[in-house]
Amino acid sequence: MLPEWAEAQFAALQTELAASEKQRQEQAGEIKQRDLKIQKLTLELAYYRRVKFGAKSESLSVAQQDLFLESCNEDQAAISAELAQVQGATEKSRPKPTGRKAIPPDLPRIEHRHEPASCTCGQCGAGLIKIGEDVSEQLDVEPARFFVHRHIRPQYACRACETITAAPVAPALIDGGLAAPGLHAWVLIQKYLDHLPLYRIEKISERHGVGIARSTLAQWVGQLGVALQPLVDRLSELLKQGKVLHADETPVQQLDPGKGKTKRAYMWAYRSNDLERGPPIVVFDYQTSRSGQHARDFLADWRGDLMVDDYGGYKALFQQGVTELACLAHCRRKFFDLHALPGGHPVAEEALRHIAELYALEAEVAAAEAAVRFALRQREALPRLLSLHGWLKAERLRTANGSGLARAIDYTLKRWLAIRRYVSRGDTPIDNNPVENAIRPITLGRRNWLFTGSERAGCRAAAIQSLLATAKLNGLEPYAWLKDVLEKLHVWPYSRIDELLPLRPTEVH
Numbered sequence: 001m002l003p004e005w006a007e008a009q010f011a012a013l014q015t016e017l018a019a020s021e022k023q024r025q026e027q028a029g030e031i032k033q034r035d036l037k038i039q040k041l042t043l044e045l046a047y048y049r050r051v052k053f054g055a056k057s058e059s060l061s062v063a064q065q066d067l068f069l070e071s072c073n074e075d076q077a078a079i080s081a082e083l084a085q086v087q088g089a090t091e092k093s094r095p096k097p098t099g100r101k102a103i104p105p106d107l108p109r110i111e112h113r114h115e116p117a118s119c120t121c122g123q124c125g126a127g128l129i130k131i132g133e134d135v136s137e138q139l140d141v142e143p144a145r146f147f148v149h150r151h152i153r154p155q156y157a158c159r160a161c162e163t164i165t166a167a168p169v170a171p172a173l174i175d176g177g178l179a180a181p182g183l184h185a186w187v188l189i190q191k192y193l194d195h196l197p198l199y200r201i202e203k204i205s206e207r208h209g210v211g212i213a214r215s216t217l218a219q220w221v222g223q224l225g226v227a228l229q230p231l232v233d234r235l236s237e238l239l240k241q242g243k244v245l246h247a248d249e250t251p252v253q254q255l256d257p258g259k260g261k262t263k264r265a266y267m268w269a270y271r272s273n274d275l276e277r278g279p280p281i282v283v284f285d286y287q288t289s290r291s292g293q294h295a296r297d298f299l300a301d302w303r304g305d306l307m308v309d310d311y312g313g314y315k316a317l318f319q320q321g322v323t324e325l326a327c328l329a330h331c332r333r334k335f336f337d338l339h340a341l342p343g344g345h346p347v348a349e350e351a352l353r354h355i356a357e358l359y360a361l362e363a364e365v366a367a368a369e370a371a372v373r374f375a376l377r378q379r380e381a382l383p384r385l386l387s388l389h390g391w392l393k394a395e396r397l398r399t400a401n402g403s404g405l406a407r408a409i410d411y412t413l414k415r416w417l418a419i420r421r422y423v424s425r426g427d428t429p430i431d432n433n434p435v436e437n438a439i440r441p442i443t444l445g446r447r448n449w450l451f452t453g454s455e456r457a458g459c460r461a462a463a464i465q466s467l468l469a470t471a472k473l474n475g476l477e478p479y480a481w482l483k484d485v486l487e488k489l490h491v492w493p494y495s496r497i498d499e500l501l502p503l504r505p506t507e508v509h
Contacts, residue, residue: 071453077222
């Protein structure tokens with residue numbers, strides 16, 4: 001039998017071995033996950049290289065080929081950036097020379113002189129002597145005005161210890177890149193806010209005497225999309241802290257190069273509730289189908305009140321703890337379409353009058369606190385809702401099946417429980433207009449860009465448009481906000497990422 005001290009030492013050793021084995025298993029799991037992601041990204045990168053060089057053989061028009069190749073180049077740059085992140089490279093590799101054109105010498109130069117922090121040698125304390133300077137240039141742009149930042153770093157030598165001192169080169173979001181943050185921001189604004197394809201941006205730059213190749217623009221867009229993704233992820237987290245959300249979706253076309261045509265995809269939109277405290281947020285989620293599973297995946301464990309239209313894809317959510325709110329504006333449109341017919345429709349006109357009274361009450365308390373709004377809804381809106389419900393049921397008995405009026409009434413009565421829920425609280429919305437307004441620029445932009453070049457391109461567009469649309473909702477000028485973020489992002493700690501989000505400063509979570 002071992003003495004007590006030996007047993008204690010043996011037990012301690014067993015505990016230490018168990019902890020070491022657990023740590024080893026965890027590290028092995030992390031390594032396996034990293035290797036799997038590297039393998040996935042490597043295969044995806046190989047696929048994009050293959051389809052890129054095979055695009056000319058597909059039955060695509062010249063314009064379609066151009067847009068497809070733009071997305072392909074962007075995706076390649078994004079995948080390469082993700083691979084570098086996963087592999088944990090200690091040094092950023094500079095991009096291979098692409099034969100880019102020299103910056104035109106006639107552009108105005110803004111010189112930035114970077115002097116060392118001290119004019120004495122950091123090793124021996126002796127005075128420094130200037131022996132030369134390192135000069136690098138970055139192309140930048142203000143809307144409709146290109147200019148160049150000229151960075152001059154004088155080099156000083158110490159005769160005593162034969163060392164050279166110069167100001168360090170500032171880190172950049174895209175290491176060794178031609179563009180300054182202002183130019184990067186301008187390209188993203190042109191592409192995602194003004195909905196211009198890269199070939200048009202290339203033409204714009206050429207008109208100003210600066211030739212920026214489409215391949216270079218595509219590389220920037222792909223890499224910037226990866227760099228900005230953490231902001232979008234954080235924005236999604238903050239969005240889902242709300243108790244009430246809006247949701248909607250709109251179709252977009254995605255290029256299918258293997259078949260030489262396009263296929264339907266969807267841009268899902270999720271919007272915060274303006275009647276709750278906090279800054280407004282909208283997040284877009286690009287998916288290749290309209291399956292309700294996408295909404296369930298995005299919302300995951302979120303539980304609250306969800307304002308939606310009558311699309312069946314949301315129904316499964318309402319069986320998992322999410323409460324359905326129905327849009328009164330959708331009901332109103334059914335009656336408005338009847339009223340807009342030549343000669344009008346008296347019953348539809350009466351329905352519109354009832355609904356207008358409810359909206360007039362909401363306008364009275366638009367800026368009020370939730371408690372005040374709730375009191376008014378209970379006192380004024382609820383009796384009007386009950387009156388509207390009884391009137392609709394009576395009119396339905398007098399209306400022929402299959403008529404336009406019957407369909408409008410049936411739609412409203414079918415959703416009645418979800419419609420009237422807004423009066424049960426003071427912080428629930430009456431309709432889904434906020435998210436429809438947020439998604440409208442995308443539907444208008446489709447006329448310019450026609451389709452996305454790939455699923456990755458669609459996801460990248462959704463992410464960047466989430467940031468820009470949220471900036472607009474918060475009263476921020478998108479270009480100024482984005483330029484500021486791109487100047488800071490590469491050295492900004494993730495623990496302070498909320499400070500970079502496009503939210504009103506006083507309301508950042």
